[in-house]
Amino acid sequence: MAWLSARSAEKMVYGQLTKLSTGKTLRVESFKGDRWIEVKKISEDEFLVTEKGYNNVTFSVNLPQLRQTLKKIFEDEFPRSHQLRITTTS
Template sequence: MPWIPIKSADKLLSSQILKLPEGKVLRVESFKGDRWFEVKRNGEEFEFSEHGYRNVVFKVKKEEVKETVKRIIEVEFPRSHQLRVSLSS
């Protein structure tokens, strides 16, 4: 899943994050690659790492994933039309 449209990004990313296996990292970045966030699963919690306008690391529960993804997209990618998505270990 290399490029996804920003309009449907929150739904697509939320479903991918909830299915994320332990030890894998989902990275979402802007076209230029200067702003990004990564998500890593730790049991029932998900660790989000933002890099761009805000440089923070925090954990959320399964129920908060969709809201968190939507908020991060609004903050980190306000003018983007597409996002690059990659999965690594």
């Protein structure tokens, strides 16, 4: 588990997702752990995004849409967070 500044999280998460192996999942949680997002890499350019907290939804996005989607999710789910926890699972 790594703690990351919320200001740099969006850019860092996007970079890690592009390098992630197919089938792996990246999870970003708030400090309290009550809000989180999971992004699973399904194929080279398709991701399954699960959002739990303010919105409880699951949807699929492709690589060109991923950066804009992450930006919107981070604004909605982590509006006042200063630190976020990032974990990678299989």
